[in-house]
Amino acid sequence: MAKGGITIGIVAPACRIEPTVAESVTALAARLFPERPPALRFHPQCYLSAGHFAGTDEERASALIATANDPAIDAVWFARGGYGSCRIAERVLPALNAAARQKTYLGYSDTGTLLGGLYGAGFAKIAHGPMPSDIRRENGAAAVTRSLQFLVAGSDAGMERSVTPATPTAAFNITILSHLIGTPLEPDLAGHVLMLEEISEAMYRIDRSLGHITAAPGIRRLAGLRLGRCNSITPNTPEFAEDEETVARRWCKLAGIPYLGRADIGHDVENKIVPFGRWRPEAR
């Protein structure tokens, strides 16, 4: 640990980031924690390129396994989403050791595949929240600051406002959770408040994915569902006639799941942090 700060390992299980992202986030962390700057270890794999992905499946899996299993690293922070986590999840999970189980894991979007699999495998410190790549958004430093304060200081200031100590929570991208349903990666969310968000999908796809998710027997045992933001919804032909909250309410009603209103999460700089289960970070 550098000057009492923690060490955060950053890997990219899906798409790559530019080195400038690492530079900006490192500079931000130094400004936020001048007394105890965290050591941000951006794995070189973050900058690899193999077609759609930040390196081959083998390279991405190896970087994640090495980072998660390193006892000198306190937290694994996923660099960016995109697409690709599902291609390495089945080989990564069985390779993780006891040191990996002690770490915090933070990310969202495509990396929810790994968060869900880790949570299902009993990893205790999982959270859905901003990633280094969010620094590229307008005012993105606000989002990244939220995650750094959560990881470094254990601050709950950036947590989603409905999160309480009493009720277990979880958060996912809608499409990503849909693709975990019925697989060994689907976590048991019975009794949880589930928050769901989406980006760049047509309304018929959002409707179909929510129908799928809420049809799953495990999901029907939720304590409730909250709908995050569904940003940049793509055109539907013909016009879909229902918005995302209407379809969420309808599916919840059919499934007997309490619809609890909106959640302050989404693919944007306002994206708040949702810890999985009842785990809440300790202030440091």
Next chain:
Amino acid sequence: MAKGGITIGIVAPACRIEPTVAESVTALAARLFPERPPALRFHPQCYLSAGHFAGTDEERASALIATANDPAIDAVWFARGGYGSCRIAERVLPALNAAARQKTYLGYSDTGTLLGGLYGAGFAKIAHGPMPSDIRRENGAAAVTRSLQFLVAGSDAGMERSVTPATPTAAFNITILSHLIGTPLEPDLAGHVLMLEEISEAMYRIDRSLGHITAAPGIRRLAGLRLGRCNSITPNTPEFAEDEETVARRWCKLAGIPYLGRADIGHDVENKIVPFGRWRPEAR
């Protein structure tokens, strides 16, 4: 029955068709079976419009239930895919009676949601094949003829060539099956040869859906998988670098599912008929 021909009920559980589709298909049937033309009962619901759908969920569900439960009707032929079957499946299935269990059901694409649910519920005469709306394609009469000969004459001339009496089969659109996984509508396909096709999806989506499907424990008990055509694949940014057969082979290998080669199915006029299970129609 008209002149010894069978009666086929046509409903649209997803998107609407134009009345001209019914006229063209009826004329084709009369030409194909001058001695015993089938009675094609296009339910008026086929022409309704409610936003994205051929009528409201209530209207589509009611038309399907009434048609399936009518003992005077021999077969239910889905008019068209699109999107919408998943919104009515949970209310339709429990409402079906003994007469519904005797019928043949034929369709593909979005209506695979219903085919899968019916097959899972023990309905014996389910098949994946061309629909009336295929008449609109160039040379679409060839596709529709295949289905009419299957339904009316029990002809196996239009069956997918790898279908044999010995091995149970099933066929689905990739995205549709992905959205059945882990729900009560997911049929038990253990020991089956599963054929999968896709239309108008990006390669990363095809890859993700195949990863989802092949991760399901039930799917890992397949006898084998065949890949149908993936038509009109939409652009991937960046270029995906793998084609659909490469990703199908990779996922099958990871899942321990024998990859058996291509299947002659797809969203096109060559789309052949795949009966579910070991059911094969009797020639009439």
